[in-house]
Amino acid sequence: MDIQRIGVIGCGLMGSGIAQCAAESGFQVWVKEADETLLAKGMARIQGAWDRAIAKGKLTDDRRGEWTRNLHGTLAFATLADCDLVVEAIPERLDLKLQTFAELDRVLNPAALLCTNTSSLSVAQISPALSPHRPPRLAGLHFFNPVPAMPLVEIIRTLATDESTLAALRAFVQKLGKTAVMAPDAPGFVVNRLLVPYLLDAMRCAEQKLTTVEDLDAAMKLGCGHPMGPLHLSDFIGLDTMQSVAEVLFDAFGEPRFKAPSLLRQLVAAGRLGRKTGSGFYRWEGEKRLEAMPL
Numbered sequence: 001m002d003i004q005r006i007g008v009i010g011c012g013l014m015g016s017g018i019a020q021c022a023a024e025s026g027f028q029v030w031v032k033e034a035d036e037t038l039l040a041k042g043m044a045r046i047q048g049a050w051d052r053a054i055a056k057g058k059l060t061d062d063r064r065g066e067w068t069r070n071l072h073g074t075l076a077f078a079t080l081a082d083c084d085l086v087v088e089a090i091p092e093r094l095d096l097k098l099q100t101f102a103e104l105d106r107v108l109n110p111a112a113l114l115c116t117n118t119s120s121l122s123v124a125q126i127s128p129a130l131s132p133h134r135p136p137r138l139a140g141l142h143f144f145n146p147v148p149a150m151p152l153v154e155i156i157r158t159l160a161t162d163e164s165t166l167a168a169l170r171a172f173v174q175k176l177g178k179t180a181v182m183a184p185d186a187p188g189f190v191v192n193r194l195l196v197p198y199l200l201d202a203m204r205c206a207e208q209k210l211t212t213v214e215d216l217d218a219a220m221k222l223g224c225g226h227p228m229g230p231l232h233l234s235d236f237i238g239l240d241t242m243q244s245v246a247e248v249l250f251d252a253f254g255e256p257r258f259k260a261p262s263l264l265r266q267l268v269a270a271g272r273l274g275r276k277t278g279s280g281f282y283r284w285e286g287e288k289r290l291e292a293m294p295l
């Protein structure tokens with residue numbers, strides 16, 4: 001199947017990044033948001049990224065004009081009727097996702113591919129919202145944050161996903177200039193199943209005062225060649241997000257390594273959610289990490 005027209009549902013953090021990358025790669029992209037204000041905000045985020053690229057001399061006005069012409073906003077599911085592939089990136093709530101897929105089921109042509117960017121729900125749980133012919137065309141397409149900078153996409157197959165869907169998604173990811181890995185439809189897929197216990201263990205080390213927050217991050221950054229230390233990365237992801245992902249994984253596997261440490265719960269309860277609230281393991285000024293905060 002030749003994918004040319006892409007629909008993206010939700011123009012938040014992830015949806016705007018997915019739409020941006022698809023527009024830059026020459027696809028015609030329709031982004032659907034819940035209302036005008038949110039749509040304008042999401043589109044402004046994409047244009048802001050292009051503004052910064054122009055200011056740095058990395059993008060020309062002509063090229064930006066071309067990319068902008070590839071990008072269309074909408075509030076109506078019906079506008080997506082001719083899309084070959086739709087990627088859903090709305091909040092992580094199964095009820096909302098089921099409603100969205102039921103709407104897509106009504107408007108899309110029978111050959112369209114349907115994907116969710118969920119990070120913790122089971123992809124197969126979306127199937128009940130769809131007509132019986134659609135599950136072979138349903139898969140997970142799990143992008144990483146920030147989407148324009150992160151080269152990996154996990155492709156998640158359910159027991160019903162067919163080979164032609166996977167082949168078309170692999171080709172799509174390649175056209176985005178990213179690398180696809182196949183992942184199981186199991187909690188955490190591949191990356192979060194390995195990454196989350198490591199981040200939670202780093203928090204347990206901080207809790208037990210193994211060393212300081214700064215030294216713990218420096219140890220993993222300089223000793224293992226990671227681009228940032230685990231506590232820095234947790235602040236970047238958001239400590240509330242870390243807590244809910246840990247809860248999903250602990251529920252699924254029941255292993256202590258997935259349990260949210262008491263320190264994480266205390267920080268979340270105190271409103272120290274990381275970069276987005278200006279404090280977590282560190283103090284933050286916008287994107288800039290400042291000193292470690294007392295624990």
Ligand SMILES: NC(=O)c1ccc[n+]([C@@H]2O[C@H](COP(=O)([O-])OP(=O)(O)OC[C@H]3O[C@@H](n4cnc5c(N)ncnc54)[C@H](O)[C@@H]3O)[C@@H](O)[C@H]2O)c1
Binds near residue numbers: 034090118
């Ligand atoms: N944030 C991350 O680091 C990350 C990484 C990988 C995957 N994900 C997953 O991606 C999905 C989106 O996460 P996010 O961080 O972009 O969330 P977000 O809150 O930034 O964006 C969600 C957007 O969806 C919009 N929306 C809600 N209902 C809608 C509807 N019916 N139609 C159209 N738009 C609607 C909201 O207005 C919002 O702008 C979630 O499933 C999340 O688990 C997030």
